[in-house]
Amino acid sequence: MKKNKKIVTKKSLFQNKEKVKITKNSPLVGIVIGSDSDLKIMQNTAKKLDELGINYEITISSAHRTLEKTLDFVRSSEKRGIELFIVGAGMAAHLAGIIAGQTILPVIGIPMSGGDLNGIDALYSTVQMPSGIPVATLTIGNVGATNAAILATQILSLKYPELKVKLKNLKEDMKKQVFEKDIKLQKIGYKKYLEKI
Ligand code: C2R
Secondary structure: OOOOOOOOOHHHHHOOOOOOOOOOOOOOEEEEEOOHHHHHHHHHHHHHHHHHOOOEEEEEOOOOOOHHHHHHHHHHHHHHOOOEEEEEEOOOOOHHHHHHHOOOOOEEEEEOOOOOOOOHHHHHHHHOOOOOOOOEEOOOOHHHHHHHHHHHHHHHOOOOOOHHHHHHHHHHHHHHHHHHHHHHHHHHHHHHHHHHO
């Protein structure tokens, strides 16, 4: 089948790596998790930020269990150069909201799926913020954790335009994957395709 020349190859995702450098070496993103039990999901945020070349710090801190630590962390973060928070918490997840109440930096919240209600509890407690204290709440679990890194990069790209190249490459790469999957599906049919998944 004829190849679409406009589609970028997988290699191209990082082809501009040398050109795309954020000059700032201190962490730009503060990832806060309510417990170490959130780490398995929240590693997706860290991995995607690594891929996009954004410095971050990860801290375990709980509004419920270690309120003072959380407040100290948030209040000192701007001095450390943090420009955005990504917060992962499960169950009665008040962490993102408490952080949002203490900072003017953007806060992205990810509901963790670990509890008996599979994250619905955390979704409601993170998304239902009162007027004036927004938390940009994403999908429950792994997808939310990955999307948080992408959304954070999109927000930061307004200040660091060099990040736009990476975001564009990420989108091109996704587009290419869909084309490739469809070519394969047309070639081998759905039954064989399913066997290979
Ligand atoms: P443990 O596994 O430590 O018992 O925690 C955590 O984010 C975790 O998903 C269970 C769940 O409790 C959450 N947690 C919060 C907060 N602190 C911990 N939602 C908070 O302050 O909102």
